[in-house]
Amino acid sequence: MNETSAGGGTGGGPQDSGGHDATERSDADDYHFSLSETFAEAWAVSKGNKWLLNVVVLVFLLVSLAFSALDGLVNAVFGDGGGGLALFGLVASLCVAIAANGFNGVMTSGVIVLGAKLSLGEEGGVQDLFRFLPRLVTAVLTQVLMVLAVLIGLLLLVLPGIYLLIAYSFAMPLALEKGLSPWQALETSRKAVSKRWFRFLGLSLACTALLIAGLLTLGIGLIWVLPLCILAYGIVYR
Template structure:
């Protein structure tokens, strides 16, 4: 639906003109440039005409999560237990809803990345990565375990990993890396400019908070900007699997 309003060629050449398409090899080596202000500014510019695409993805994401919640509730008996669901029922219910949410979240991330790269995409991208559910489950659980352990170890290692693993999930679905490869590629690349990425994420958090506080109306602009700005950052570091 949103594809009618874009100029594909102009966007496709944008990254080439600025020389900011990275690659896995360049990212790990730290051979990329990253500016917080430039990345957010480009995210804002690219969001013009693309808000509808992002918001359709968000809408489909929410609908899919609701559907999964309802189905999982009846399958596990949580919705029919009249408040007396067992621990096992609750555990299975939570596992199902969490696991199915992983590919949906990956799809939302990829919408922002594809917009940043000038590639064709739509809101239905959010439903496109269920074939990657196994590696996504593994990478998400590994992240959670390592970050939790890091937080137990004087907190700072956990904060370091929260930032360092920023690109692990898109590396699994976009670059087809294994879970451990994706975690290490993201960690090594982000570590080269860790404080810049920390500042970037803090700024995005503040933008999201400002949008929420603006009677929620600001979220119309804030959420597309957040997803696309992360996509721009990913493009600068890791580029596209179709490019050398």
Template sequence: MSDIYAAPAANLDLPRDDDPEAGSLERGIAGDYTFTIGEVLKEAWARSEGAKLTLNLAMLAYVVIYLAAAGIAEFALTPLIEEQPLIIAIALIIFQQLFLLAIALPLAVGIFILGVRRAASAPIAVAQIFNHYHKLLSLLGANILMTIAIFIGFALLVIPGIYLAIALMFTLALVVEKSLSPLAALSASRKAVHVRWFPIAGFCLVLMLINAVAAIPLGIGLIWTVPFSVIACGVLYRRIFGCEPETLA
């Protein structure tokens, strides 16, 4: 029988929760952290053992819930939109998108936090992706500000947009994991990533390439690489910002 989803074996080489490699918000913002892409990927691969089933089920739950919400929104609002004047129709379309964002955003961040928990040796469960709806308004605010910033960056000759897309990648996680305000989370993510923007951009590119290759044979390889990527992002987050005790509870 395949051991793809076997329980994780003890690995004394994995960093402990109190390992000096773990960062903190203050150290992250100050750029006081180090990592190599190879180290992060190696640790993430080791931590993937025994976690793939949970993470794949969490992502399946995300997809099912999003599709259900999209179907409800389509059924309830599309006929109404078609009967309204242009301005009202646009307002309804915006409302529709905000509704879907409100459903999906806390779940997506919840999956990221599962990666952070796994990176810190905390237990993970599918139901944990539902734990962050109490931060919905802050997440929506941060996501809107982040989207606007990146859009403006791409409008300014593309390169600023690419910079911001990488620099702001931890914004939503910081809203949840560090309980930061949207503006504080945007600032903290940008300052922390700016110090080592190129290595972090390289890390993101490597993950994109791994998943692109894994998707070639009918997407079967994504069963391994997507959970691995979630954990890898969690490992990098932990090395930069550390983890709050509440996150690991």
């Protein structure tokens, strides 16, 4: 997580090989980030990286669609069968869903870390989308724990679930990039985000509003909105 001062500077401290602050920073002193400054920086960085990020999003969507098509194929082939065939289809469909969620975590983390790299002036490419593929099992476990925690929170009083949904924003990249265990990643993200929870809620709502506005322009606005939001999250994660 970054430690941006009110003036927009980035705090020092131990860093990993990619130049990003180490996870211990999340338990260190308080930090500040401004939504207006974050989006201003993201807009400036997006001018030279707009098409790269749009291609990355396109590949992300194609992979997601491929998993959806595979799940549909499994259901079509085995869904009407009886006995053991139906059971096999159920197991196969479950495996596809687990793999899809794992890939989603891998690609989401790749997008966020790519945004952080680009904001630091480093080079990146579509290959960054799959840079954490060797940690697919960790992605699946982190996703399962995250979903269970959020669902339990939603079932209890709704508000705890909403709190965790925002607080776990960076759990996946922390698990995959920093090498934390799934539970450590969830707790590290929660502790860091909780210090400025309403700012992160504002970031989420702002990006959601921008994406809706982009869709209302027949999708044309997404050419600018998607890179902006990716970079905003990358800057905050940085």
